[in-house]
Amino acid sequence: MNATLLFLGAGVVVFVIGTVAHLVVRDLIRRIVALNVASGGVMLVLLALADRGADGADGGAPDPVPQALVLTGIVVMAAITGLALALARRVEDTTDENEQVDG
Structure with missing residues (x-):
């Protein structure tokens, strides 16, 4: 393996x-x-697929395009996480205690 x-x-x-x-x-x-954990798994899969192995055309150098996609994904994930946390805080502030117990 x-x-x-x-x-x-x-x-x-x-x-x-x-x-x-x-x-x-x-x-x-x-x-x-x-x-965030699930998106980290997707990024790990992309990085694994970027590996060309030792028999690649460039002597085993990884593909730079998936690596750039992962770096962009990290930045987007951080921004979306900040937005989602702000929205979750607003939802929790505006929701009654009675509505939260219902679920």
């Missing part, structure tokens, strides 16, 4: 854990964290 398959499998496992946690948990903050 080489490192590419190990990272690919780890990325899939992290994505599944984040997706299941997002579907199971009802708290807004925990759902946001679960989505």
